[in-house]
Amino acid sequence: MLKIFITATDTDAGKTYFAQILTAALVKKDYQVAVFKPISAGCALKHTAQGEILVNEDAQLLLQQANCGQGISEINPIAFEQPIAPHIAAALMSVDIKLADINAGYDSVIARACDIVITEGAGGWRLPLGKGKFLSEFVQQTKQQVILVVNMKLGCLNHAVLTYEAIVADGLDCIGWVANCAEPMNYLTENIAQLKTLIPAPMIAQLGFEIDINKAVSSVDVSSITART
Template identity: 65%
Template sequence: MLKLFITATDTDAGKTYAAQALAHAFVSKNKKVAVYKPISAGCERIHHDLVNEDALLLLAQSNCQQTITQVNPIAFEQPIAPHIAAAQLKQEINLTDIQEGYERITALETDIVICEGAGGWRLPLGQGKFLSEFVQASHQDVILVVNMKLGCLNHAVLTYQSIIADGLKCLGWIANCPEDMPYLTENISELTTLLPIPKLAVLPFDKDITKAAKRIDISLLTSLL
């Protein structure tokens, strides 16, 4: 089983978009794909349940008959830092709960589990804990999404170094290009030099996720199956 964790240089950096495209690409190759977004903030209350739009988008690309609660077990209504949202409700975000939810996903008959983080690599959970500790405990391989904007070179290198310092493998990076960035080509070229991992895709925003999926080179990843 290939276990992938999608992180990014910051929040709203394109993690969900990249994760959708990856899931679609694998499904198009007849792979069984399950998805997991353990924590979300910024949810709509539907029939007494908190439903996150990003989690729904991921669920739409999976093919393992999951429920939205399985995909996103920890959800908060306010679009704020999850540990602050939890504190306001006098709750705690527990690493054990996140791990147990993940184990239920990996117990499915699946070839690939795509797990999307929240925020950046060092998302605080409160009590001095970070979401990255869950990635370490579950031995996932990491894909880094770089939000192509001013400052991304520094953010990308620091995030990559942090992943490696945590003893994890970063399999590759994806350039997410939602806006017209000055000197975009030059910045992507510089990152290709700075990051000693493969560039898996350059993703300009496209509402058609099928087109985005076709832009991803998953040959390196499928070779691990």
């Protein structure tokens, strides 16, 4: 089973968008793909047959692309209503975000024995969970391979290199990076060329903003990923 974790240079950098595209691309190649978003903040309370649950829009978007029969609560087990840093949302509710709970949720996804599990992080690589813990520790414990989404804007070179270095320093393999070009950037071509020299991992996609996920699939080169299955 291939286990992939998608992180980014900052929040709102395009993790969900890329995770949707990657999931759709792998499903199109007949892989069984499960998804996981361990933590979300910014959810709507919805009424279901099982009662009221908090539903995160990003988790719903991932659910639409996966093909392993998951439910929303399995995909996103830890959810907070307010769109704020998760550790602050947890403190306001007098609860702890525990690595053991995240790992337990991940184990439930792994138990489906799909070909590939794609996990979308929250924020950047060092997302605080509270009490000195970080979401990156979960990635270490579960030995996932990492893809870095770079939000192409002024300052991204520094953010990308620091994030890549942190991933490697944590003993993990960054198997590729993505240039997310949702907003106009001066000298975009030159910045991407520089990142290709600074990050010793393949660029697997250059994304604009294509609303139709199925059309965006052609922007992603999954060959280096599928070679690992």
